[in-house]
Each structure stands twice: as C-alpha cells, then as structure tokens.
Amino acid sequence: xxxxxxxxxxxxxxxxxxxxxxxxxxxxxxxxxxxHLIIVQDGDPSKTIKVPEGFDYELYNRNDINRILGPxxxxxxxxxxxxxxxxxxxxxxxxxxxIDDDCFVATDPSGHKINALKQHIENLLCPSTPFFxxxxxxxxxxxxxxxxxxxxxxxxxxxxxxxxxLWLNIPDYxxxxxxxxxxxxNTRYADAVLTxxxxxxxxxxxxxxxxxxxxxxxxxxxxxxxxGQPIGRYDDMWAGWCCKVICDHLGLGIKTGLPYIxxxxxxxxxxxVRKEYKGIFWQEDIIPFFQSVVxxxxxxxxxxCYIELAKQVKEKLTKVDPYFDKLADAMVTxxxxxDELNPAGASVANGKA
Amino acid sequence: xxxxxxxxxxxxxxxxxxxxxxxxxxxxxxxxxxxHLIIVQDGDPSKTIKVPEGFDYELYNRNDINRILGPxxxxxxxxxxxxxxxxxxxxxxxxxxxIDDDCFVATDPSGHKINALKQHIENLLCPSTPFFxxxxxxxxxxxxxxxxxxxxxxxxxxxxxxxxxLWLNIPDYxxxxxxxxxxxxNTRYADAVLTxxxxxxxxxxxxxxxxxxxxxxxxxxxxxxxxGQPIGRYDDMWAGWCCKVICDHLGLGIKTGLPYIxxxxxxxxxxxVRKEYKGIFWQEDIIPFFQSVVxxxxxxxxxxCYIELAKQVKEKLTKVDPYFDKLADAMVTxxxxxDELNPAGASVANGKA
Numbered sequence: 001x002x003x004x005x006x007x008x009x010x011x012x013x014x015x016x017x018x019x020x021x022x023x024x025x026x027x028x029x030x031x032x033x034x035x036h037l038i039i040v041q042d043g044d045p046s047k048t049i050k051v052p053e054g055f056d057y058e059l060y061n062r063n064d065i066n067r068i069l070g071p072x073x074x075x076x077x078x079x080x081x082x083x084x085x086x087x088x089x090x091x092x093x094x095x096x097x098x099i100d101d102d103c104f105v106a107t108d109p110s111g112h113k114i115n116a117l118k119q120h121i122e123n124l125l126c127p128s129t130p131f132f133x134x135x136x137x138x139x140x141x142x143x144x145x146x147x148x149x150x151x152x153x154x155x156x157x158x159x160x161x162x163x164x165x166l167w168l169n170i171p172d173y174x175x176x177x178x179x180x181x182x183x184x185x186n187t188r189y190a191d192a193v194l195t196x197x198x199x200x201x202x203x204x205x206x207x208x209x210x211x212x213x214x215x216x217x218x219x220x221x222x223x224x225x226x227x228g229q230p231i232g233r234y235d236d237m238w239a240g241w242c243c244k245v246i247c248d249h250l251g252l253g254i255k256t257g258l259p260y261i262x263x264x265x266x267x268x269x270x271x272x273v274r275k276e277y278k279g280i281f282w283q284e285d286i287i288p289f290f291q292s293v294v295x296x297x298x299x300x301x302x303x304x305c306y307i308e309l310a311k312q313v314k315e316k317l318t319k320v321d322p323y324f325d326k327l328a329d330a331m332v333t334x335x336x337x338x339d340e341l342n343p344a345g346a347s348v349a350n351g352k353a
Numbered sequence: 354x355x356x357x358x359x360x361x362x363x364x365x366x367x368x369x370x371x372x373x374x375x376x377x378x379x380x381x382x383x384x385x386x387x388x389h390l391i392i393v394q395d396g397d398p399s400k401t402i403k404v405p406e407g408f409d410y411e412l413y414n415r416n417d418i419n420r421i422l423g424p425x426x427x428x429x430x431x432x433x434x435x436x437x438x439x440x441x442x443x444x445x446x447x448x449x450x451x452i453d454d455d456c457f458v459a460t461d462p463s464g465h466k467i468n469a470l471k472q473h474i475e476n477l478l479c480p481s482t483p484f485f486x487x488x489x490x491x492x493x494x495x496x497x498x499x500x501x502x503x504x505x506x507x508x509x510x511x512x513x514x515x516x517x518x519l520w521l522n523i524p525d526y527x528x529x530x531x532x533x534x535x536x537x538x539n540t541r542y543a544d545a546v547l548t549x550x551x552x553x554x555x556x557x558x559x560x561x562x563x564x565x566x567x568x569x570x571x572x573x574x575x576x577x578x579x580x581g582q583p584i585g586r587y588d589d590m591w592a593g594w595c596c597k598v599i600c601d602h603l604g605l606g607i608k609t610g611l612p613y614i615x616x617x618x619x620x621x622x623x624x625x626v627r628k629e630y631k632g633i634f635w636q637e638d639i640i641p642f643f644q645s646v647v648x649x650x651x652x653x654x655x656x657x658c659y660i661e662l663a664k665q666v667k668e669k670l671t672k673v674d675p676y677f678d679k680l681a682d683a684m685v686t687x688x689x690x691x692d693e694l695n696p697a698g699a700s701v702a703n704g705k706a
Contacts, residue, residue, distance in 0.1 A: 171497075199550070205502075
C-alpha cells in the first residue's frame with residue numbers, strides 16, 4: 001500500500017508536549033506542515049513557546065487546562081510531559097500522532113529521510129493479526145504475506161488501534177541501563193512491523209506513537225506524573241498496559257516496529273533514577289496485575305473497560321502504595337472529562353476543538 | 354556475543370533430508386565442513402546419494418530405519434522429507450541444525466555471506482524472554498538491551514530451545530498463496546531476532562531450523578506425512594505447534610528471525626495443493642485445539658508432555674478425521690523409540706550414533 005498511502009491531513013492531529021528545541025519543527029516542516037498541531041505546555045504558563053511561521057497550531061498551557069476542565073483538571077499531570085494526553089482529549093480528529101521535541105527525522109539504510117507519519121498511517125490503516133504470529137512479520141506489507149501454516153480464518157485480522165514506532169541513536173532505556181551503558185547507541189534499523197500478540201504486554205514508549213482516537217483514545221491516559229507525584233517516566237508505560245489489555249479484550253490490534261525517528265538526546269540518568277525508582281519497584285506488582293486482569297463481557301466500550309480497570313486498580317494495587325488509590329480516582333475523572341469533551345458521535349473528520 | 358560465538362562442532366549435528374542438489378554441500382562447505390552430517394534419505398533406498406569428499410557424515414535410508422527401529426519404524430514418514438526427524442532421534446549431540454537442500458547461503462545487505470549456523474548458535478546460547486515483549490527485539494544482541502519499562506525480574510530470561518530462521522528469495526507460502534502470487538520474492542532483510550511470546554502459536558518452518566535436543570528434541574516429531582498419508586507439508590507445522598505448547602508449559606523459549614538462508618526454488622504449487630488441502634481445512638480445528646491445550650503439572654519432562662499431548666490429540670481431534678487417531682498412536686511410538694535410542698543421560702558432547 002506504500003505508494004497509495006493517504007495523507008489523512010484532515011483526520012490527524014499531531015500532539016507535542018512543550019517544544020523547547022527550536023530546530024524541532026523546522027526539521028519536521030516538510031512532513032508536519034500539512035497537519036494541525038496541538039501543543040501542550042507542561043511547565044510555567046507564563047513562558048511562551050515560539051512556533052515558527054507556517055504551522056497551523058493551537059497551544060494549551062496550565063491555565064487553559066484549568067479553565068477547560070475546571071476541578072477535573074487535577075487528572076492532568078503538571079510539569080511533566082504526561083500532560084500531553086490533554087491534547088488527545090481536546091482533539092476532534094480520528095487519529096493522533098505524538099512525538100517528543102528531541103526526536104528528529106531519521107534516515108533509512110539507503111540514506112532516505114524517513115517520513116514517520118506516513119509509516120504510522122500505513123500501520124494504522126492495515127489490520128492487525130494478534131491471534132497467531134506471522135514469521136515474515138506484517139503480512140500486509142508489499143512483498144510479504146501470511147506464511148504457510150497461518151490459519152486462513154485469521155487472515156482478515158482486526159482493526160489496528162495503536163502504532164508504536166522506534167528510535168535510532170539514543171535508545172529508550174531506564175535510568176539503571178542508562179547509567180551502566182552511557183555510550184550505547186541504537187544503530188540497528190530492523191525493517192519490520194509486527195502485531196504484538198494477544199495476551200502479551202509490552203513497554204509502550206510515548207516518544208513516537210500514533211493511535212486511532214475513536215478506537216482507543218479514551219484509554220490513552222498518561223496518569224499522574226511529575227510535580228507533586230511520587231513517580232515519573234511511567235506515563236506512557238501505564239497508558240500502554242491499560243491500552244493493551246483493553247485492545248485484547250475488545251479485539252483490537254497494536255503494532256510495533258517501523259517507523260524510526262532519530263532520538264537526539266539522552267535525558268539525565270541521575271534525574272531519571274529519582275523519577276523512576278518507585279516505578280521500578282512497583283512494576284513488579286503492576287505487571288502481574290495487568291497480566292491477570294479480566295474485563296467483564298459487559299465492558300463493550302473503551303470507557304466501560306477503563307472504568308472497570310480503575311476499579312480493579314483501586315482494589316488490587318492500593319496495597320502496593322496509596323498512590324494507586326489516587327491514580328484510580330484520576331482514571332475515573334479522566335473518563336468523565338473525556339466524555340464531556342467528546343460527546344458520543346462527536347468525532348468528525350474536519351472538526352476543531 | 355558475536356565475536357566470541359563458539360563453533361560447538363562436537364556438540365551439533367546437521368540433519369538433512371535427501372540431498373538431490375549436488376551444489377548444495379559445496380556451497381555450504383566453508384560453514385558445514387567442521388560438523389558431522391546426518392542425511393536421511395526419504396525415497397527409494399536403492400538410489401545412492403553422492404556426498405562430496407571432505408564431509409564427515411552418516412546416511413540412513415529406509416532399510417536402515419526399519420532395521421534400527423523394527424516395528425516402531427512405522428512412526429517415520431516415507432517418501433517425504435518429514436523422515437528427517439529420524440536424524441534427530443539417532444543423533445547423540447546436544448544441538449541439531451536442519452536445512453533443506455534447496456536452501457543456499459544468503460548475503461546480508463552489506464554483501465557478506467551469512468553464516469546461518471553461527472547465528473543459530475548465538476540464538477540458542479542466549480536466553481529467551483517469552484513473558485514480556487521487548488520492543489528493541491533481542492535484548493542480548495550487541496548494541497541492544499531491555500528497554501525502559503521492562504520488568505527487571507524478567508530480564509534473566511529462560512533457556513532457548515528452538516531457533517527458527519527465515520528465508521530470502523522464495524518465501525515459505527502455502528499452495529493457494531503460491532498460486533496467487535507466483536512471482537513474489539522476499540527481498541526484505543529484517544535485522545531482528547525475537548522471542549515468540551508465551552501463549553502465542555507460530556508456523557514453524559523446517560527449512561532452516563535449529564534446536565536444543567536435550568531441551569526439546571523428543572517433541573520435534575514431524576508426524577505422518579507423504580506416502581500412504583492423507584496430508585503433506587504439515588510436518589514442521591505439527592512439530593512447531595507441539596513444541597510451542599510444551600515450551601510454554603516447561604518455561605522454555607523459542608526465537609524467530611535471523612538467520613536468513615537463500616531459498617532457491619519454489620516447490621510445485623499444483624502438487625502442494627494436493628498435499629495441503631486437508632491440512633488447510635483441518636488446521637482451523639487444530640489451532641484452537643493447541644491454543645487451549647492445558648498440560649498437567651505432573652508433566653515435568655518433554656516426554657511426559659508429549660505423551661499427554663498425544664492423549665489429548667486422540668480425544669479431541671479424532672472427530673476431525675480418523676487420521677488423528679493414527680497420528681496420536683504414532684506420537685506415542687515416537688516417544689518409545691526416542692527413549693530406546695536415548696536412554697536417560699545418554700546425551701554427551703562428543704558421542705556418535
């Protein structure tokens with residue numbers, strides 16, 4: 001489908017947390033200029049973000065979030081890039097692409113600049129195949145197909161909800177690995193896209209991520225991180241675990257692999273240790289929790305699934321730390337806010353917030 | 354580990370079904386000559402197979418199989434490359450590599466000849482990670498690691514039982530796909546190795562496959578195919594499904610991806626339709642069967658697991674076709690023959706059959 005990939009420019013918003021790097025948008029201009037940008041400022045609202053001319057954008061700072069959500073604004077993280085999920089909520093488009101401002105355009109092994117957005121769109125528009133593994137990876141790519149032994153009844157696939165892209169140069173490592181391997185760079189371009197099988201969890205990174213808002217948006221909540229919270233750098237992980245169990249329950253697919261972006265800058269590992277250390281400990285309980293979650297048959301929408309998940313988080317993870325009690329409440333608040341801003345059937349191709 | 358990969362030449366046998374292609378061994382000579390070959394002739398025992406000078410090999414034809422196994426020889430397929438599994442049984446080495454005679458040495462994107470065996474050994478000697486997906490694929494490769502959010506308690510991994518390699522040029526398609534896409538060639542070199550997650554089945558191809566005999570050999574039975582049987586081309590698939598559920602049960606890993614070989618020749622799709630058509634139909638029942646198989650806690654060895662699996666095949670698949678009743682009996686015979694030729698603890702590093 002490569003040559004015929006639609007641009008979807010009226011159906012996709014690009015959501016970016018605070019842009020601190022002025023080169024960022026210039027570098028992406030050829031690829032991002034046709035799209036509407038939603039920038040969510042994570043820190044001091046009095047600081048201004050410069051957006052170069054020619055881009056169509058809206059910008060939200062903390063004052064805007066408080067004004068729009070009122071008391072429900074407490075579910076949106078402050079002074080942390082996790083606040084980007086507010087952008088998912090106010091968008092009215094079917095698709096979202098989110099990217100960090102230290103992610104630049106990568107080149108493929110033949111030296112061509114990679115249009116990451118195009119690959120994400122291809123991933124999202126092709127079905128996923130979560131029930132059986134295809135050894136030649138994405139069966140819908142040009143020059144590939146289902147291999148011998150792949151059941152024919154499973155070849156139709158299921159709708160794809162999430163496309164998880166990867167990173168050349170600085171890999172997305174946790175603080176301990178950063179400390180141990182400060183010089184490690186990812187130079188391996190693995191030319192593969194694959195569906196993460198049903199029942200398998202994965203670490204979803206928010207650096208280079210696209211999803212179908214209609215299918216999974218309401219579960220793409222980045223939690224309570226940063227200022228006033230005991231934890232950071234688990235925003236995207238939390239969203240990934242929630243999304244995966246809900247996609248598995250609702251029969252939706254998640255793909256990972258291409259496209260690559262070039263991750264330019266490692267975050268400070270010493271700061272990261274402080275943000276992560278509780279998460280590193282807690283995830284040993286969180287993972288078994290998500291691996292064993294069962295959602296009831298009556299949970300037929302993302303919202304219903306998410307409310308049920310919040311209930312189980314409160315019941316089963318609060319014993320790990322009181323933080324999860326607060327997080328479970330925030331998950332419910334998030335859904336209430338989502339539904340307020342996104343009344344049923346309100347998602348339209350060319351709407352604006 | 355790339356630079357320090359051991360050759361394992363006293364611990365690995367190469368098992369090849371009938372060699373019809375005289376160029377085959379010459380092409381592989383630089384890589385295969387240090388190893389012992391076990392050739393299992395699938396057709397007329399009166400025909401002789403020419404093996405070029407310099408190779409250390411043993412050759413078995415049907416007469417040998419009958420002589421060695423007696424009445425139990427009926428579990429070994431006749432006039433079908435599925436007979437290769439006899440070679441797994443008579444080997445006394447810890448590792449097996451099996452390859453078809455139409456598979457040649459492939460080149461990587463930088464033009465270097467790929468030493469497939471070396472990559473298989475690397476795959477087998479590194480742990481597998483079946484409980485959680487690592488988005489940068491094999492975490493033990495040079496320049497890679499576990500990404501942020503990967504639980505630390507799962508990073509030790511589990512022993513790797515199987516390494517499943519892929520194919521450039523002619524992809525391993527079923528007959529219907531071959532007929533629909535006669536000109537399709539696989540030119541995509543995906544530089545990735547990954548563990549197939551626990552609970553996920555995959556189509557295991559026997560063209561380019563390595564495994565640890567001690568860990569999983571007794572389940573690597575290629576079934577009843579070819580002459581006198583209603584089905585063909587499902588030998589490796591059957592072995593793959595059995596191995597996967599047993600590996601999942603015993604906490605062992607299966608990897609897929611690198612190495613590539615160059616698959617030179619598509620088999621005849623018209624002949625393949627005849628061999629496959631029952632399998633295409635049956636697999637719609639076989640897959641749900643394997644997806645729901647539960648092995649009892651008492652099944653603590655591969656043999657015990659396999660006998661239990663045979664019992665469940667008899668109970669649940671015989672209603673699909675009487676063939677499965679016969680296959681279940683052959684599975685039991687296979688284990689009896691395996692145990693006869695491989696008394697407990699008999700596997701030694703430098704033993705010979």
